Amino acid sequence: MYRMNVQFISKRDKILREATKLITKKGISDSPMSQIAKKAGVAVGTIYHYFKSKEEIINEIYVSIRKNVGDVIIESSKNKVDLKEAFKSVSLGIYNYYITNPIEYSFLKQLEHSPIITSENHAVCELYFSPIFGSYQKAIEANLFINMDLMLMGMLTYNNIITLVELRLKSGELSAEIVDQAIEFSWRGITNQKNI
Amino acid sequence: MYRMNVQFISKRDKILREATKLITKKGISDSPMSQIAKKAGVAVGTIYHYFKSKEEIINEIYVSIRKNVGDVIIESSKNKVDLKEAFKSVSLGIYNYYITNPIEYSFLKQLEHSPIITSENHAVCELYFSPIFGSYQKAIEANLFINMDLMLMGMLTYNNIITLVELRLKSGELSAEIVDQAIEFSWRGITNQKNI
Amino acid sequence: MYRMNVQFISKRDKILREATKLITKKGISDSPMSQIAKKAGVAVGTIYHYFKSKEEIINEIYVSIRKNVGDVIIESSKNKVDLKEAFKSVSLGIYNYYITNPIEYSFLKQLEHSPIITSENHAVCELYFSPIFGSYQKAIEANLFINMDLMLMGMLTYNNIITLVELRLKSGELSAEIVDQAIEFSWRGITNQKNI
Amino acid sequence: MYRMNVQFISKRDKILREATKLITKKGISDSPMSQIAKKAGVAVGTIYHYFKSKEEIINEIYVSIRKNVGDVIIESSKNKVDLKEAFKSVSLGIYNYYITNPIEYSFLKQLEHSPIITSENHAVCELYFSPIFGSYQKAIEANLFINMDLMLMGMLTYNNIITLVELRLKSGELSAEIVDQAIEFSWRGITNQKNI
DNA sequence: AATGAATGAGTCTTCATTCAT
DNA sequence: AATGAATGAAGACTCATTCAT
Numbered sequence: 058m059y060r061m062n063v064q065f066i067s068k069r070d071k072i073l074r075e076a077t078k079l080i081t082k083k084g085i086s087d088s089p090m091s092q093i094a095k096k097a098g099v100a101v102g103t104i105y106h107y108f109k110s111k112e113e114i115i116n117e118i119y120v121s122i123r124k125n126v127g128d129v130i131i132e133s134s135k136n137k138v139d140l141k142e143a144f145k146s147v148s149l150g151i152y153n154y155y156i157t158n159p160i161e162y163s164f165l166k167q168l169e170h171s172p173i174i175t176s177e178n179h180a181v182c183e184l185y186f187s188p189i190f191g192s193y194q195k196a197i198e199a200n201l202f203i204n205m206d207l208m209l210m211g212m213l214t215y216n217n218i219i220t221l222v223e224l225r226l227k228s229g230e231l232s233a234e235i236v237d238q239a240i241e242f243s244w245r246g247i248t249n250q251k252n253i
Numbered sequence: 254m255y256r257m258n259v260q261f262i263s264k265r266d267k268i269l270r271e272a273t274k275l276i277t278k279k280g281i282s283d284s285p286m287s288q289i290a291k292k293a294g295v296a297v298g299t300i301y302h303y304f305k306s307k308e309e310i311i312n313e314i315y316v317s318i319r320k321n322v323g324d325v326i327i328e329s330s331k332n333k334v335d336l337k338e339a340f341k342s343v344s345l346g347i348y349n350y351y352i353t354n355p356i357e358y359s360f361l362k363q364l365e366h367s368p369i370i371t372s373e374n375h376a377v378c379e380l381y382f383s384p385i386f387g388s389y390q391k392a393i394e395a396n397l398f399i400n401m402d403l404m405l406m407g408m409l410t411y412n413n414i415i416t417l418v419e420l421r422l423k424s425g426e427l428s429a430e431i432v433d434q435a436i437e438f439s440w441r442g443i444t445n446q447k448n449i
Numbered sequence: 450m451y452r453m454n455v456q457f458i459s460k461r462d463k464i465l466r467e468a469t470k471l472i473t474k475k476g477i478s479d480s481p482m483s484q485i486a487k488k489a490g491v492a493v494g495t496i497y498h499y500f501k502s503k504e505e506i507i508n509e510i511y512v513s514i515r516k517n518v519g520d521v522i523i524e525s526s527k528n529k530v531d532l533k534e535a536f537k538s539v540s541l542g543i544y545n546y547y548i549t550n551p552i553e554y555s556f557l558k559q560l561e562h563s564p565i566i567t568s569e570n571h572a573v574c575e576l577y578f579s580p581i582f583g584s585y586q587k588a589i590e591a592n593l594f595i596n597m598d599l600m601l602m603g604m605l606t607y608n609n610i611i612t613l614v615e616l617r618l619k620s621g622e623l624s625a626e627i628v629d630q631a632i633e634f635s636w637r638g639i640t641n642q643k644n645i
Numbered sequence: 646m647y648r649m650n651v652q653f654i655s656k657r658d659k660i661l662r663e664a665t666k667l668i669t670k671k672g673i674s675d676s677p678m679s680q681i682a683k684k685a686g687v688a689v690g691t692i693y694h695y696f697k698s699k700e701e702i703i704n705e706i707y708v709s710i711r712k713n714v715g716d717v718i719i720e721s722s723k724n725k726v727d728l729k730e731a732f733k734s735v736s737l738g739i740y741n742y743y744i745t746n747p748i749e750y751s752f753l754k755q756l757e758h759s760p761i762i763t764s765e766n767h768a769v770c771e772l773y774f775s776p777i778f779g780s781y782q783k784a785i786e787a788n789l790f791i792n793m794d795l796m797l798m799g800m801l802t803y804n805n806i807i808t809l810v811e812l813r814l815k816s817g818e819l820s821a822e823i824v825d826q827a828i829e830f831s832w833r834g835i836t837n838q839k840n841i
Numbered sequence: 842a843a844t845g846a847a848t849g850a851g852t853c854t855t856c857a858t859t860c861a862t
Numbered sequence: 863a864a865t866g867a868a869t870g871a872a873g874a875c876t877c878a879t880t881c882a883t
Contacts, residue, residue: 497857502857503856503858
């Protein structure tokens with residue numbers, strides 16, 4: 058059993074991995090369980106040994122990707138004292154995560170408006186954003202950020218990163234300048250220029 | 254027989270209308286043609302008398318909604334001399350269209366990343382945004398707007414309206430203040446404050 | 450109204466003609482009434498004005514082609530005193546009819562084993578062959594032809610022509626020599642060589 | 646459990662068997678998959694577990710019957726030194742195969758002109774006749790058979806057997822004498838009487 | 842734990858036929 | 863005579879899920 062962890066991928070993980078790829082490429086209803094099984098190198102029945110249903114697989118993938126983004130947020134805001142530096146770091150962190158994991162990004166986009174994701178899971182995922190809201194709240198109180206509805210501010214800044222990702226996926230490449238333009242756009246939008 | 258045309262809805266229109274509603278509520282693959290037919294009060298075969306396939310219906314709906322938004326853009330920018338006034342008017346125009354037509358909005362969101370929409374139709378829809386790009390271009394040249402990638406600027410500002418719509422749909426209601434905050438957020442993002 | 454008969458083709462005939470072409474090319478179940486109507490330049494309903502059903506059209510076409518072949522048999526045996534001359538003339542007559550009307554031939558082939566043709570019509574068509582059986586009967590009685598089951602002799606000689614047609618349709622072209630070889634093959638098969 | 650293999654018919658075989666019967670009786674387009682499934686005692690889905698499509702089933706049946714006939718040809722020409730004896734043996738072999746397997750015969754007749762059979766399969770089936778062509782070729786070279794187009798000779802003699810089968814199926818019964826008449830008919834047609 | 846044969850409800854689509862105009 | 867919109871039963875095929883091994 059020793060050394061088995063090296064390069065060992067459990068069947069369960071293989072199923073999740075291939076499901077993600079397939080669904081991203083073909084869409085949910087063009088990703089039959091039989092196909093997922095074949096790609097993962099397991100029998101159809103095996104999938105049902107690990108998961109209750111197709112929906113369960115999709116929900117699990119969705120939540121796990123959202124968690125990854127949550128981790129990126131936490132990680133990239135660590136040890137950043139300067140407010141702008143922190144803002145840029147988090148923005149770039151999310152941006153980089155998505156463009157280096159385009160499959161995960163597409164999967165999220167495809168599912169975020171779908172009735173397949175349970176509302177319970179939606180709620181869980183919201184929490185992964187809470188660190189951002191926390192720091193925004195403080196900046197508003199310190200009069201560094203515009204006094205704006207907190208949820209609105211969070212969504213606007215996050216979606217601006219998404220816009221950037223979208224543009225990048227469309228264009229294939231994006232200059233550092235353009236990335237900077239987008240972040241500065243958001244920064245101007247949220248900051249009290251006279252105090253910062 | 255007179256005045257019969259008032260309030261007369263053709264079967265074709267009924268089909269489109271009910272397809273839109275159903276797909277928005279249930280998603281494409283949970284909106285069988287049989288169901289659409291039933292809701293529209295026609296036989297399944299009748300649908301195929303007017304449309305070649307399910308995909309054709311979806312494409313037609315998609316393009317027509319996008320066209321409506323295009324018309325709103327044109328309409329709401331008419332007779333607006335002041336740059337900011339025009340920007341606000343267009344922003345509010347789009348926002349209002351979506352929140353008064355939430356079904357159309359949801360339909361769009363569900364389809365915009367779908368492979369069902371032909372690339373030809375995607376191209377057609379892009380054109381409906383051209384008025385915006387035109388005015389942005391001029392404002393950049395006049396140094397009133399930040400010198401930013403045009404496509405980026407267009408996408409950021411449009412998506413900020415989408416964010417607002419999304420928040421409103423989530424919350425059920427939105428104060429005029431919050432709407433204003435979002436528009437001002439974008440305005441700060443695109444303008445050269447010293448020249449405006 | 451005068452001169453109208455020149456080149457005037459009734460809608461009824463157009464329907465029959467286009468149905469024949471379409472069914473030959475695509476097969477019965479890939480020849481929808483709507484398509485026949487379109488090719489014939491009439492409305493679907495118009496077809497039902499002239500014919501009770503699709504099956505009726507097919508039966509009518511089938512019988513009329515079989516009648517044409519019957520006419521060819523009668524025509525090509527006229528004024529032929531010599532037995533062999535008559536045999537060759539009829540054989541060539543049928544052969545030529547089929548290769549100059551390949552659509553009719555294919556139509557027949559496609560339908561002859563089909564349950565669509567009523568047994569009544571099958572019986573009617575059998576009669577078109579009676580002239581052949583008559584002359585064979587006489588030749589057998591005169592000891593010029595082998596004493597063979599009459600029906601068998603009729604079917605063998607007719608089917609040998611069909612074989613020739615089939616070979617010709619396969620090859621695209623057939624030398625006069627080969628045609629002659631086939632007819633002589635049948636002739637040797639039916640004749641009492643010592644008496645002829 | 647022993648001897649269980651005796652009389653065990655796999656679902657796959659049951660499907661093929663019932664499809665053959667049904668298609669022969671009703672024709673292809675009146676043999677829905679649902680009906681085949683019911684007769685075979687399986688679910689519709691099961692058919693698609695074993696076959697890709699209805700066309701695939703039909704092709705497989707067609708080729709396998711043609712192969713049977715090919716085997717009969719090989720078998721019945723074995724150890725036949727005398728030319729006429731061999732000719733009669735093969736003719737009777739084919740005749741007997743068809744009349745003892747009338748369903749297979751009808752199936753073949755119905756399909757041989759159909760576009761459903763792929764040209765690849767048509768080519769494969771042609772090969773099953775090659776033994777016949779080989780022996781004819783030799784007999785022609787030895788001046789025992791008439792110098793006739795080889796393909797023509799092959800088609801004429803084969804189709805004469807078919808004619809016999811057809812007559813038998815029509816009449817219900819056929820005397821040994823009539824069978825002999827038909828074979829002698831062909832024999833006279835192909836042989837150089839002076840050399841044989 | 843793992844398999845994959847088997848299921849059958851459900852999908853989109855076709856098409857002969859009808860009927861009001 | 864002629865139209866073609868409207869019908870809905872029926873067809874081929876898919877696929878999530880089950881279950882005996």
